[in-house]
Amino acid sequence: MKATRYEQVAERIIHLIQNGILKDGDKVPSIRQLSRELRVSVNTVKEAYWKLENLNFLTAVPQSGFYVNPPTTSAGSRAEPDPTLLDPQKVSLCRIYGSFQNNGQCSPEISLSIATLNPELWPTEKMGRFFQEAMRNQEFEAYNYIMSPGYGNLREQIARFSLACGLNLSPDELIITNGCHEAVFLALMVLCKPGDTVVLESPIYFNLLHLLEQLNLNIIELPSDRENGINLDTLRFVLENQPVKAMFSISNFNNPMGFVLSSMQKKKLVQLLAEFNVPLVEDDIYGDIAFQERPDVCKAYDLSGDVLLCSSFSKTIAPGLRVGWIAPGRHYDAVIKLKTLLNISTASVNQIAVAKFLKAGGYGRHLRNLSKILKTQIAALRACILTHFPRGTQVTNPRGGFLLWIELPAGVDTDIIYRNALKQNILFAPGRLFSMKDKYANCMRLNGGIWNQRVEKAIAHLGALAKDAL
Amino acid sequence: MKATRYEQVAERIIHLIQNGILKDGDKVPSIRQLSRELRVSVNTVKEAYWKLENLNFLTAVPQSGFYVNPPTTSAGSRAEPDPTLLDPQKVSLCRIYGSFQNNGQCSPEISLSIATLNPELWPTEKMGRFFQEAMRNQEFEAYNYIMSPGYGNLREQIARFSLACGLNLSPDELIITNGCHEAVFLALMVLCKPGDTVVLESPIYFNLLHLLEQLNLNIIELPSDRENGINLDTLRFVLENQPVKAMFSISNFNNPMGFVLSSMQKKKLVQLLAEFNVPLVEDDIYGDIAFQERPDVCKAYDLSGDVLLCSSFSKTIAPGLRVGWIAPGRHYDAVIKLKTLLNISTASVNQIAVAKFLKAGGYGRHLRNLSKILKTQIAALRACILTHFPRGTQVTNPRGGFLLWIELPAGVDTDIIYRNALKQNILFAPGRLFSMKDKYANCMRLNGGIWNQRVEKAIAHLGALAKDAL
Numbered sequence: 001m002k003a004t005r006y007e008q009v010a011e012r013i014i015h016l017i018q019n020g021i022l023k024d025g026d027k028v029p030s031i032r033q034l035s036r037e038l039r040v041s042v043n044t045v046k047e048a049y050w051k052l053e054n055l056n057f058l059t060a061v062p063q064s065g066f067y068v069n070p071p072t073t074s075a076g077s078r079a080e081p082d083p084t085l086l087d088p089q090k091v092s093l094c095r096i097y098g099s100f101q102n103n104g105q106c107s108p109e110i111s112l113s114i115a116t117l118n119p120e121l122w123p124t125e126k127m128g129r130f131f132q133e134a135m136r137n138q139e140f141e142a143y144n145y146i147m148s149p150g151y152g153n154l155r156e157q158i159a160r161f162s163l164a165c166g167l168n169l170s171p172d173e174l175i176i177t178n179g180c181h182e183a184v185f186l187a188l189m190v191l192c193k194p195g196d197t198v199v200l201e202s203p204i205y206f207n208l209l210h211l212l213e214q215l216n217l218n219i220i221e222l223p224s225d226r227e228n229g230i231n232l233d234t235l236r237f238v239l240e241n242q243p244v245k246a247m248f249s250i251s252n253f254n255n256p257m258g259f260v261l262s263s264m265q266k267k268k269l270v271q272l273l274a275e276f277n278v279p280l281v282e283d284d285i286y287g288d289i290a291f292q293e294r295p296d297v298c299k300a301y302d303l304s305g306d307v308l309l310c311s312s313f314s315k316t317i318a319p320g321l322r323v324g325w326i327a328p329g330r331h332y333d334a335v336i337k338l339k340t341l342l343n344i345s346t347a348s349v350n351q352i353a354v355a356k357f358l359k360a361g362g363y364g365r366h367l368r369n370l371s372k373i374l375k376t377q378i379a380a381l382r383a384c385i386l387t388h389f390p391r392g393t394q395v396t397n398p399r400g401g402f403l404l405w406i407e408l409p410a411g412v413d414t415d416i417i418y419r420n421a422l423k424q425n426i427l428f429a430p431g432r433l434f435s436m437k438d439k440y441a442n443c444m445r446l447n448g449g450i451w452n453q454r455v456e457k458a459i460a461h462l463g464a465l466a467k468d469a470l
Numbered sequence: 471m472k473a474t475r476y477e478q479v480a481e482r483i484i485h486l487i488q489n490g491i492l493k494d495g496d497k498v499p500s501i502r503q504l505s506r507e508l509r510v511s512v513n514t515v516k517e518a519y520w521k522l523e524n525l526n527f528l529t530a531v532p533q534s535g536f537y538v539n540p541p542t543t544s545a546g547s548r549a550e551p552d553p554t555l556l557d558p559q560k561v562s563l564c565r566i567y568g569s570f571q572n573n574g575q576c577s578p579e580i581s582l583s584i585a586t587l588n589p590e591l592w593p594t595e596k597m598g599r600f601f602q603e604a605m606r607n608q609e610f611e612a613y614n615y616i617m618s619p620g621y622g623n624l625r626e627q628i629a630r631f632s633l634a635c636g637l638n639l640s641p642d643e644l645i646i647t648n649g650c651h652e653a654v655f656l657a658l659m660v661l662c663k664p665g666d667t668v669v670l671e672s673p674i675y676f677n678l679l680h681l682l683e684q685l686n687l688n689i690i691e692l693p694s695d696r697e698n699g700i701n702l703d704t705l706r707f708v709l710e711n712q713p714v715k716a717m718f719s720i721s722n723f724n725n726p727m728g729f730v731l732s733s734m735q736k737k738k739l740v741q742l743l744a745e746f747n748v749p750l751v752e753d754d755i756y757g758d759i760a761f762q763e764r765p766d767v768c769k770a771y772d773l774s775g776d777v778l779l780c781s782s783f784s785k786t787i788a789p790g791l792r793v794g795w796i797a798p799g800r801h802y803d804a805v806i807k808l809k810t811l812l813n814i815s816t817a818s819v820n821q822i823a824v825a826k827f828l829k830a831g832g833y834g835r836h837l838r839n840l841s842k843i844l845k846t847q848i849a850a851l852r853a854c855i856l857t858h859f860p861r862g863t864q865v866t867n868p869r870g871g872f873l874l875w876i877e878l879p880a881g882v883d884t885d886i887i888y889r890n891a892l893k894q895n896i897l898f899a900p901g902r903l904f905s906m907k908d909k910y911a912n913c914m915r916l917n918g919g920i921w922n923q924r925v926e927k928a929i930a931h932l933g934a935l936a937k938d939a940l
Contacts, residue, residue, distance in 0.1 A: 122613050128605040131819070135598040143592050143788035178648055178792075182813035193686075194664060211811045216663075318613035320818030322648075341681045343652035347817045348790030349601070 005040055009048035012038075017057055017068055024070040028058060043241075050237045054223060056439075060231045108450050109458040113427040115255065115315065115403055117449040121370060122318040126361050127353055134352035142349040148339045150176025150325075151351040157358035158325055165287055166263075166296030167309075173327050175336050176346045179319075180285045183310035183326035185211060186342070187281045188246065190334040191308075192217055196245035199238060199278075201230050203405070203434030203443070205255040208248065220244070221435055226396050226405065229259050232268055239276040246279050252295045253286035256405040256434055256445040258398030260295045270301040279306040279331070286401035288316050288367050291375040295400070305330030313354055315402075316367060322347065323354045374402045377451040384456055385446070388463025390470055402448040408466055414444045417465045426458045475510055479518035480525075482508075487527055487538055494540040498528060513711075520707050524693060526909075530701050578920050579928040583897040585725065585785065585873055587919040591840060592788040596831050597823055604822035612819040618809045620646025620795075621821035627828035628795055635757060636733075636766030637779075643797050645806050646816045649789075650755045653780035653796035655681060656812070657751045658716065660804040661778075662687055666715035669708060669748075671700050673875070673904030673913070675725045678718065690714070691905055696866050696875065699729050702738055709746040716749050722765045723756035726875040726904055726915040728868030730765045740771040749776040749801070756871035758786050758837050761845040765870070775800030783824055785872075786837060792817065793824045844872045847921040854926055855916070858933025860940055872918040878936055884914045887935045896928045 016022045029037065031045045038045070049066050052058040058066045134142045141151075149155065155171035162169040177183040192198060194216035200208070202221030212219050220238055222230040229251075238244060249269070251261045261269065273280050282298045288311075299309040308331060312324025323346060328335040339345075357363050382404060385395050392409040408414065414430040421428065431443030446459075486492045499507065501515045508515070519536050522528040528536045604612045611621075619625065625641035632639040647653040662668060664686035670678070672691030682689050690708055692700040699721075708714060719739070721731045731739065743750050752768045758781075769779040778801060782794025793816065798805040809815075827833050852874060855865050862879040878884065884900040891898065901913025916929075 116614075119610050119614065124605070124609050124613055127613070128602075131601060131605060132598075135594070135601060139594050140589050141790075143594055143597070143790045144586075144589065145789045178813040178817070181811070185812050207811060207814075210807075214808060214811050319615045319814075320611075320613045322813065322815065322817040337680075338684060341651070341677060341684050342655050342812075343648040343792065344677075344789075345792070347648070347792040347820050350817050350820070 006044045006047035006051065009034070009038060009040060009044060010051050013048065013052055014057060022068050024068055026068045027064075028066045028068065030065055046237055047241065050234055053231070053234060054221070056223065059225075060233050062231065062233055107425065108452060108454045109425055110427040111450055112447050112455065112458060113429050115447050115449065116319065117315065117370075117402070118451070121373065121449075123357070123361070123366055124318070126357060127317065127321075130353040130356040130361065131349060133356060134349050138352055142352055144348060145345050146176075146348040146351055148175055148336050148345050150174070150346055151348070151355055153359065154323075154351045154355035155325075157355055157363075161288075161358065161363070162327075164294045165284070166300035167327075169327055173329075173332065175326050175328065175332070175339055176351055177310075177312070177324045177326055177339065178322040178343070178346050179314050179324040180283060180310050180312035181207070181211075181324070182342075183312070183324050184208070184248070184281060184283060186326060186335050186338050187308040187310060187328060187331070188212070188215055188217070188248075190328070190331050190338055191246040191279050191281070197243055199235065199244050199247040201249055201254065201257070202437075203256055203431065203440050204248075205250065205283075206429065206433040209434075209436055217245075219436065221437060224254070224257055224259065226257050227259055229254065229257075229261050229265065232265070232272055235269075236272060239272070239278060244276070244278050246281060247273060248281045248283070249298065250283045250286070251298050252284055253289065253398055253401030253403075255283075255286065255401070256403055256429070258396040258401065258403060258405060260399060261298070263296055263300075266296065266298045267301040270298050270303075270307060274304050274306060277304075277306070279308060279329075282307055282309045284309060284311045285315055286403075287311065289371050289374060289402065290400040291371055291378075292399060299327065299329075302329060308335075316370065317354065317357065321350050321354060323350050371400070374448070378402060378404065378448045380451055381446065381448045381455070381459070384459045385463070388460045390463070390467045393466070404446045404448055406444050406446060408442045408444070409470060410442055412442045412466060412469045414442060414469075417444070417462065417469050420465050420468075421462060424458075424461055426461055428462065476514045476517035476521065479504070479508060479510060479514060480521050483518065483522055484527060492538050494538055496538045497534075498536045498538065500535055516707060517711065520704060523701075523704060524691070526693070530703055532701070532703055577895065578922060578924045579895055580897040581920055582917050582925065582928060583899050585917050585919065586789065587785065587840075587872070588921070591843065591919075593827070593831070593836055594788070596827060597787065597791075600823040600826040600831065601819060603826060604819050608822060612822055614818060615815050616646075616818040616821055618645055618806050618815050620644070620816055621818070621825055623829065624793075624821050624825035625795075627825055627833075631758075631828065631833070632797075634764045635754070636770030637797075639797055643799075643802065645796050645798065645802070645809055646821055647780075647782070647794045647796055647809065648792040648813070648816050649784050649794040650753060650780050650782035651677070651681075651794070652809075652812075653782070653794050654678070654718070654751060654753060656796060656805050656808050657778040657780060657798060657801070658682070658685055658687070658718075660798070660801050660808055661716045661749050661751070667713055669705065669714050669717040671719055671724065671727070672907075673726055673901065673910050674718075675720065675753075676899065676903040679904075679906055687715075689906065691907060694724070694727055694729065696727050697729055699724065699727075699731050699735065702735070702742055705739075706742060709742070709748060714746070714748050716751060717743060718751045718753070719768065720753045720756070721768050722754055723759065723868055723871030723873075725753075725756065725871070726873055726899075728866040728871065728873060728875060730869060731768070733766055733770075736766065736768045737771040740768050740773075740777060744774050744776060747774075747776070749778060749799075752777055752779045754779060754781045755785055756873075757781065759841050759844060759872065760870040761841055761848075762869060769797065769799075772799060778805075786840065787824065787827065791820050791824060793820050841870070844918070848872060848874065848918045850921055851916065851918045851925070851929070854929045855933070858930045860933070860937045863936070874916045874918055876914050876916060878912045878914070879940060880912055882912045882936060882939045884912060884939075887914070887932065887939050890935050890938075891932060894928075894931055896931055898932065 035042045155174040159169040197218040201224040224230045299307040309327040394407040396405045418430045429445040431440030505512045625644040629639040629641045667688040671694040694700045769777040779797040864877040866875045888900045899915040901910030
């Protein structure tokens with residue numbers, strides 16, 4: 001297949017980098033300059049640079065230009081740059097996803113792999129009492145359908161707590177779901193039809209990639225950095241050049257990268273998407289677990305009703321409840337219809353018990369306590385990793401949530417560590433799970449929701465395996 | 471648009487009927503005979519006759535031929551026969567579906583519209599105890615994810631009870647869902663992609679029609695009679711001539727028609743579908759509520775793994791639990807993957823509590839007791855309808871479940887009765903909801919799950935409105 005013009009331009013730049021003519025940190029020629037030099041259009045150069053950014057060769061710095069990346073950050077993909085990588089592509093099943101899912105059971109060592117809290121942090125005593133109250137005093141409601149949009153008192157409480165994230169939701173804007181996953185499923189299914197293209201932050205929570213594959217959607221992965229998320233200039237370029245149908249973002253305590261978009265970034269993101277009429281599916285499942293102030297959400301800047309905010313109580317109360325929610329903006333009618341056709345409604349007694357906890361059970365106090373504990377846990381886990389893992393390992397330092405993203409020195413393959421760790425019953429999420437592009441081979445995500453001596457020992461094991469793999 | 475050849479043949483027969491040349495009960499010329507007479511192919515005549523059957527002009531009698539129907543049974547659709555009616559068509563929203571859903575709340579008069587039991591029949595005391603036990607003694611399981619396929623003890627119990635319907639399921643063949651609706655959703659989404667064609671019994675449970683629309687599926691509605699369901703010769707004709715991707719059937723105590731397919735019919739249906747490699751989504755949600763013997767299921771005759779059996783405890787324990795299941799045969803892997811991506815799992819404590827009831831709570835006794843009560847209720851409701859409704863009204867006489875299908879004399883429009891009844895806060899499901907073809911205008915479905923004096927009074931009101939509408 002003949003390379004297109006922008007691919008030729010991109011290959012030229014790669015050639016310059018690989019031959020040491022352009023070095024780490026160098027600014028590459030401006031788009032206009034290269035356009036003149038090579039006698040190609042400005043858009044061709046833009047496309048080439050954007051592609052190189054996605055391949056981790058370049059980084060865009062707003063108001064400045066494109067810079068050459070250090071070779072370490074892209075060892076995996078730089079070996080054989082694939083010119084087709086940037087096109088919207090059909091998501092295909094990651095080869096180790098199967099074994100990852102099948103091993104997802106529950107010892108502390110194993111739960112390093114999934115985002116889950118220490119069960120001791122679940123408020124089970126209180127919840128047990130609220131379940132009992134619901135079944136005794138509201139028998140009819142507790143056993144009957146509570147038709148979608150769901151239990152009124154629960155929606156009221158969620159609306160009340162939404163003030164903390166810069167929103168002023170009405171209960172009438174909310175629909176209760178079986179967890180945040182279902183909320184995202186409903187949003188994507190309402191917004192997109194098979195063959196449509198969705199833009200994502202990369203790396204991204206792996207189940208989302210598989211959901212997109214299941215819905216036969218194409219994806220564009222925009223590289224995000226651990227501090228600031230994606231580059232909005234890159235996003236604009238994509239929106240200008242690709243038929244994007246929706247964007248998905250975990251804007252607070254991103255899974256896996258940990259970043260929080262600043263209020264200004266959130267506002268700009270929402271404005272940019274609105275300019276192109278592209279809805280945003282915002283997953284805020286970790287937003288309530290803030291070590292300092294609770295960050296706001298993109299939806300706080302939503303004027304068009306095109307931000308669909310999704311969350312749940314799986315990370316803050318307990319995952320087995322399966323109680324989540326969506327505020328779908330102007331897509332409310334479509335989402336409530338699909339929810340009804342999907343499973344009519346969410347389990348009733350579960351909704352009532354959560355509503356009781358939010359109303360009278362000290363949920364706010366619980367969140368503050370939980371965040372305090374997790375802050376300490378994450379610091380301990382982080383220190384432990386930095387002690388045991390090889391020199392040059394980088395670990396994110398999130399201000400909320402309970403996930404860490406670890407970047408090992410270039411050349412380490414965490415798939416190999418994964419297979420060896422499994423023999424010792426230690427399970428984590430290897431980096432390749434977080435992209436469909438064979439990226440992040442030297443990365444892994446660890447769950448910091450559980451911290452004890454067994455976890456500490458498991459980290460030491462992983463560190464040793466990582467050193468072996470060097 | 472020019473009529474196709476088979477449409478021309480069909481119009482010729484309609485002309486003969488409308489001019490009284492072919493009369494009620496007359497046998498029409500055999501397919502071969504007409505093929506010779508009109509010099510068209512045998513298949514053209516077949517297609518024309520099948521279309522006329524679907525339009526309610528003719529009835530196929532196996533091993534005999536096609537007969538002219540009495541004019542009353544098809545007054546609604548006969549007025550303006552639409553030659554496009556028989557093509558697989560895009561399901562479009564029934565115009566009164568919206569108002570029906572929005573009014574679906576809970577007084578006895580209103581609950582004539584949805585298929586729901588008298589809350590007094592829910593075993594709430596036992597279930598409350600089992601919930602409490604689960605949360606006290608199995609705290610970790612009750613609050614954690616119970617990953618799909620779902621709680622092992624529950625799957626074991628469902629497998630044990632499956633013996634009663636002619637099955638010998640293994641727990642490993644089952645996946646727990648949020649109710650039967652979700653089971654059917656998963657099955658259809660796994661089997662079909664947008665644009666595919668699904669065959670249904672007609673009339674059919676209205677939410678299913680809307681689900682098919684949501685999934686962008688085309689439907690073929692096969693007329694079913696109140697005793698025997700669909701005609702298998704007609705089904706064969708459809709399978710021979712249309713690209714059918716799946717069939718959906720409520721084989722026991724059909725919603726709304728009440729029929730039970732005999733074991734022989736079930737076996738033949740499964741064999742016929744297997745011959746064409748067409749999977750069957752079997753909804754057995756009413757199967758456990760049998761006034762006499764518990765009927766078997768189509769899945770009992772499934773040799774290819776292409777029957778996906780769906781059910782739940784919404785009609786037998788309580789709907790608010792949202793606990794159902796699917797036995798997806800050879801589609802197990804695809805269904806469990808989709809279920810995980812949809813909402814990870816079903817609420818844990820709900821699964822454990824139902825498992826406890828099935829294991830030690832006298833679920834079998836509960837079912838026998840429930841069926842006995844419902845048999846009496848349905849008889850009383852039926853007698854009440856026949857007392858108050860106009861002469862010529864026909865009411866189904868089901869041997870299980872708790873739904874009645876009522877056919878009023880030709881010319882009565884139950885949409886008008888619906889609107890008038892609503893003014894008195896009485897809600898039922900008008901016949902047009904059960905087809906996308908503007909059929910069943912003179913029909914309605916009533917819920918027999920609740921029986922008391924208020925319901926009796928509501929039936930008397932409905933009867934008076936029906937007489938007014940004549």
